[in-house]
Amino acid sequence: MFYPMSLVIHRICHNLSFRQRVWALLFIVVTFQLLLIAGFFHFILSDTLNHQVSTRAVIQAREIASDPQLIESISKHDIPSIQREIKRLQKISDASFIVVGDKKGIRLAHPDASKIGLPMQGGDSAKALKQGLHYYSIQKGSLGFSIRGKSPVFAANGDIIGVISVGYLLETVSNWLLLYSYPFFFALLIIFCFSSLGAWVFSRHIKSQMYGMEPEEIALSLRVQNSVFEAVYEGILAVDKRGRILSANQQALKILGIARHVDNLRGQLINQYITPSGFFVGRKVNGDADPEERRHEVITCNGETLVATRVQIWENTEHAGWVVSFRRRNDLNTLTSQLAQERYQTDNLRVLSHEYANKLSTVSGLIQIGAYDQALQAIRKETETHQKLIDFISRTFNSRVIAGLLLGKYSRARELGLTLVFDPYCCLHQPPVQLSEDELAAILGNLLDNAYEATLKNPDSNKSVSILISDDNPEELVVEVADNGNGIPPEIADSLFHKGSSSKTQPGHGIGLWLVHQFVTRIGGEILIDEAEPAGTIFSLFIPNKRFQTEDSE
Secondary structure, three states, X not given: OOOOHHXXXXXXXXXXXHHHHHHHHHHHHHHHHHHHHHHHHHHHHHHHXXXXXXXXXXXXXXXXXXXXXXXXXXXXOOHHHHHHHHHHXXXXXXOOEEEEEEOOOXXXXXXXXXXXXXXXXXXXXXXXXXXXXXXXXXEEEOOEEEEXXXXXXXXXXXXXXXXXXXXXXXXXXXXXXXXXXXXXXXXXXXXXXXXXXXXXXXXXXXXXXXXXXXHHHHXXXXXXXXXXXXXXXXXXEEEEXXXXXXXXXXXXXXXXXXXXXXXXXXXXXXXXXXXXOHHHHOEOOOOOEOOOOEEEEEEEEOOEXXXXXXXXXXXXXXXXXXXXXXXXXXXXXXXXXXXXXXXXXXXXXXXXXXXXXXXXXXXXXXXXXXXXXXXXXXXXXXXXXXXXXXXHHHHXXXXXXXXXXXXXXXXXXXXXXXXXXXXXXXXXXXXXXXXXXHHHHHHHHHHHHHHHHHHHXXXXXXXEEEEEEEOOOOOEEEEEEEOOOOOOOHHHHXXXXXXXXXXXXXXXXXXXXXXXXXXXXXXXXXXEEEEOOOOOEEEEEEEEXXXXXXXXXX
16 A cells, blocks of 8 residues: 655654654755755756866867977878877876877877877867867867867968867866865764764753753643633733733733733733733832842832732743732722631630530539539629620620621630720720721731730730720721830731731731721731730721711711
8 A cells, every 4th residue: 555755754753752753854954955055066067077188188288288398290291200209298197198180180199099099079170270270178088088189280281280288087077076076075084973963962951941841841832831821810910021021811910901812922021011011020129130039019000009929930040030929908808807807706706616615514514413503693694794795895896797706806805814904995896897897807907816815925015905996086086005015026016917927936827907908908908016005916907998988078
């Protein structure tokens, strides 16, 4: 069965690895180029050599034909004298033969003495004998094919009395051509060897640049990467060191409000689409270089406040660009506050469960020993105390989320052996419009958790933590949390609200106050820190309350 050549080539290529295909392609291209060069060189050299040899033959023939002694010998038909003179010239010439003929074309001198007296062969002497021309021809003579230079011999009176034929055998010319070609073909061979080696090295380099993967594997990896790229919720954007966009996912374009397709952005300067773009190209706001990687930085661009992370792209050991991942700060803050709220609710349920398990155990024990009156009294006392707390919190704080949080934190304080004291001026008509209930709960929860921990670290504290929440001032919501701890450690005083700043050595801390600071400053609020008497710290938060401002303006 015969297969089309294209099918055979396809099957052969399919069985070769990418590196082998690259090497084979380069090998074929180099071989083809060298063959073309060799053929062209051979053609030029052969043509040049033939031209040089023919010119030399004609020049020698003309010089011999102008020899006075030879002219006299030819005119007298003195064959021995002619033969001696030609033999002398033959010794000093590189020509294959020198033949002398009379005006009828009969040989008067020939390398083979037996051919003297016979007609000259080739039939190419007529133009010299009849027209007196000097020329060359390629004909077959008695010695074989040769390049011959023809020149007529003129007597003193101008008559043509003979012809001189100086010839170079083509075999000799071919040997010269081969001799002159040896260095060139040797150089071509060296070039071929080095080119083949270079093709092999290049194919290995290409394969290493492809991380040892085949094109099909790279294509699959790229499709998977693009799918992952588009699946993540965060915006991702990559730029090179010149600030040109390399890639971006749709989420990045959506967040930044760029109404163009990703393919149309590649190679474009990022500052044409993002303002300011310094963070994306490793520069500070003032334009100074900022080559460090950044994590969870708050930036503003295209009118959006983002939380962004920037890492470098490395090409071998050289910086090649940046990859920036980002999402809206509001989204991140909302998610963080929701997670914090879930944690608070879980802690509250655990505390309540633990607390009431102890109380139920007490009541159960009293019933078992027959102390029914005491059991009933304990139940009434707990009910009244708890109901008073619930009534106070429900009446004071007009938010179920905040009320539930404070109720849980009150129980948590009791579990820790602390007392959470509510300021008598507490009141919350409604959370500020700029803050969601979850965000406000996250603020209060973080402040109270820190206050509990600080108070427990001070063995001389009065074991109480106080809190004030009031929106009686129509301009702002005031939150104050005072602990009885040892104050703020000096080593973290200047970086208290930085992410990761904490007096604890365990991982996972340093987020709470940073989150509080993010929520408050985002809406133009203020945080003040003072020392409490006799010991401890007071955190005061002043949060703008636009709800009241709007009502007043109306």
